[in-house]
Amino acid sequence: MPKEPSLKLNLSKKHKLGLRTSKKTTRSGNAEISSDKGKSNSRENGPKGDSRRKGRTRETQSSEDGRDGKLEQRPLSFNARKKRVFAKEETGQNAESYNVTEASRKKALLKKGEKRVKEEYFSEAKNTSPRGRVKKEYVKVPQFQGRANAKEAGKKGYVTTDGKGTSFSKKHTEQKSDFRKDISPNVVPPSSSTKKKPRAKAKLDDDVEMTKKRKRVIKLDPYDISNKRLDDGIVITGITKEQKKEPEENHVMSKNAQFRAINPSPSILSFVENNLLGRRRMIEIKRAGYNVDLSAPLDNVPFSTSSERERIEDSIFRNKLEFFAAAKISSSFPPPNLPEIAFAGRSNVGKSSLLNALTRQWGVVRTSDKPGLTQTINFFELGTKLCLVDLPGYGFAYAKEEVKEAWEELVKEYVSTRAGLKRVCLLIDTKWGMKPRDHELIDLMERSQTKYQILLTKTDMVFPIDVARRAMQIEESLKENKSVVKPTMMVSSKSGAGIRTLRTVLSKIARVVKL
Numbered sequence: 001m002p003k004e005p006s007l008k009l010n011l012s013k014k015h016k017l018g019l020r021t022s023k024k025t026t027r028s029g030n031a032e033i034s035s036d037k038g039k040s041n042s043r044e045n046g047p048k049g050d051s052r053r054k055g056r057t058r059e060t061q062s063s064e065d066g067r068d069g070k071l072e073q074r075p076l077s078f079n080a081r082k083k084r085v086f087a088k089e090e091t092g093q094n095a096e097s098y099n100v101t102e103a104s105r106k107k108a109l110l111k112k113g114e115k116r117v118k119e120e121y122f123s124e125a126k127n128t129s130p131r132g133r134v135k136k137e138y139v140k141v142p143q144f145q146g147r148a149n150a151k152e153a154g155k156k157g158y159v160t161t162d163g164k165g166t167s168f169s170k171k172h173t174e175q176k177s178d179f180r181k182d183i184s185p186n187v188v189p190p191s192s193s194t195k196k197k198p199r200a201k202a203k204l205d206d207d208v209e210m211t212k213k214r215k216r217v218i219k220l221d222p223y224d225i226s227n228k229r230l231d232d233g234i235v236i237t238g239i240t241k242e243q244k245k246e247p248e249e250n251h252v253m254s255k256n257a258q259f260r261a262i263n264p265s266p267s268i269l270s271f272v273e274n275n276l277l278g279r280r281r282m283i284e285i286k287r288a289g290y291n292v293d294l295s296a297p298l299d300n301v302p303f304s305t306s307s308e309r310e311r312i313e314d315s316i317f318r319n320k321l322e323f324f325a326a327a328k329i330s331s332s333f334p335p336p337n338l339p340e341i342a343f344a345g346r347s348n349v350g351k352s353s354l355l356n357a358l359t360r361q362w363g364v365v366r367t368s369d370k371p372g373l374t375q376t377i378n379f380f381e382l383g384t385k386l387c388l389v390d391l392p393g394y395g396f397a398y399a400k401e402e403v404k405e406a407w408e409e410l411v412k413e414y415v416s417t418r419a420g421l422k423r424v425c426l427l428i429d430t431k432w433g434m435k436p437r438d439h440e441l442i443d444l445m446e447r448s449q450t451k452y453q454i455l456l457t458k459t460d461m462v463f464p465i466d467v468a469r470r471a472m473q474i475e476e477s478l479k480e481n482k483s484v485v486k487p488t489m490m491v492s493s494k495s496g497a498g499i500r501t502l503r504t505v506l507s508k509i510a511r512v513v514k515l
């Protein structure tokens with residue numbers, strides 16, 4: 001504090017000296033620029049360069065301090081530089097503390113477009129401001145604005161070190177004009193700075209609010225559905241979760257709405273009810289007289305004894321189911337000695353399970369919950385009357401693309417060329433309905449005039465009304481087809497629903513057909 005009056009005196013003297021002093025400082029400024037140029041590379045080369053820079057900063061300061069011999073020598077820190085930005089821009093008194101000599105020297109340095117010059121310029125501002133009271137008064141409020149300016153400067157390429165950058169020179173032109181204002185004692189009255197303060201404070205408040213908001217957004221995990229605030233529609237990167245989902249949901253909703261709008265025919269509805277198709281409660285099945293302790297309980301005669309249940313109504317299906325051939329290529333197909341009924345459909349739709357359920361010989365045909373288990377065309381004899389053929393599935397399967405394509409080609413060849421093939425049961429998952437691959441196969445069978453019948457599977461997975469709707473939907477879509485055999489069958493290998501009816505339909509084929 002005692003140094004302050006002497007410093008002011010010194011500055012005013014230099015102000016009067018004017019041109020002579022400025023010439024001197026300009027020369028010294030140039031000399032420093034050239035020395036800086038020599039060091040600029042070393043600055044970029046890691047800690048060694050940094051230590052040199054620090055050393056240089058000390059030297060520069062000490063030489064300048066030597067001029068007035070009053071300021072403390074110490075290395076520049078990043079924070080110190082930032083603070084000095086405010087000291088220069090916002091504080092009138094600080095500006096006054098600049099002398100003209102220093103101003104003209106800085107002007108010359110800034111023209112050279114050196115980043116280092118900027119650093120020094122701010123360091124000078126720090127050094128020329130008396131430590132203590134002044135700093136406390138003026139640094140406090142504008143600090144934020146100064147930081148913002150520093151950030152802005154960074155964005156605009158303020159720190160371009162090539163000396164040619166336009167953004168750099170632009171910024172320095174602004175700095176120059178600001179600097180002139182600062183050195184003029186009339187331009188920055190203390191009242192003007194106090195007028196600016198509320199605005200600065202408002203901006204500061206806004207900034208703080210913005211920072212808070214931003215922080216809140218970052219804290220939210222967009223994939224955390226447990227976070228209720230997300231469901232409330234808080235903006236995440238400009239789009240709410242609800243907005244994001246809207247088109248997709250609309251699409252799904254419209255499909256669902258279409259499905260729900262289907263009115264099944266009375267015959268389909270009564271078939272579903274008579275066969276207890278669809279998802280049913282255990283108590284309902286019990287009340288209807290079925291023995292729920294048995295596998296596939298609905299493949300049963302209601303209120304029957306055990307012996308009655310074991311007696312399959314159609315004699316053909318009482319025969320033993322025997323595997324006799326597997327084919328990976330069409331040349332390995334066995335000779336068509338028996339009428340054949342093939343089971344086709346997408347992978348995992350329940351083809352193999354249905355063969356077991358029809359014959360009540362669980363385990364003869366291998367099944368799996370992993371799509372793609374059946375990879376060859378498997379031929380099963382049912383006595384001497386009928387041949388059941390289990391085809392590999394198409395669509396999604398755990399197999400290589402080329403392998404799946406080969407299966408598909410094999411299936412297509414079989415259904416379109418096989419002599420002795422009397423019917424293809426095309427299995428469709430009730431829940432998912434028909435898919436493009438199913439339509440492909442249907443088109444092929446239409447072209448080759450192969451008789452096919454649609455079988456809805458896994459009916460125990462959906463509500464009875466939806467079983468009826470699906471059957472209605474498929475019948476409507478295949479109204480024009482010639483090779484399709486009606487009605488659409490509905491079954492569940494698990495509950496046994498619809499199995500007895502299917503047996504009756506299929507055994508008729510064996511009886512009617514003669515090879």
Ligand SMILES: Nc1nc2c(ncn2[C@@H]2O[C@H](COP(=O)(O)OP(=O)(O)OP(=O)(O)O)[C@@H](O)[C@H]2O)c(=O)[nH]1
Nearest residue numbers: 348349350351352353368369372373374393493494
């Ligand atoms: N809930 C229910 N599950 C079934 C039904 N039929 C079959 N499944 C299950 O569906 C899965 C696939 O059955 P699979 O008979 O192996 O199906 P697939 O059509 O032969 O499959 P690929 O051989 O891969 O073409 C198995 O886990 C079965 O238990 C059914 O009617 N209801």
Ligand SMILES: [Mg+2]
Nearest residue numbers: 351352373374
């Ligand atoms: Mg299978």
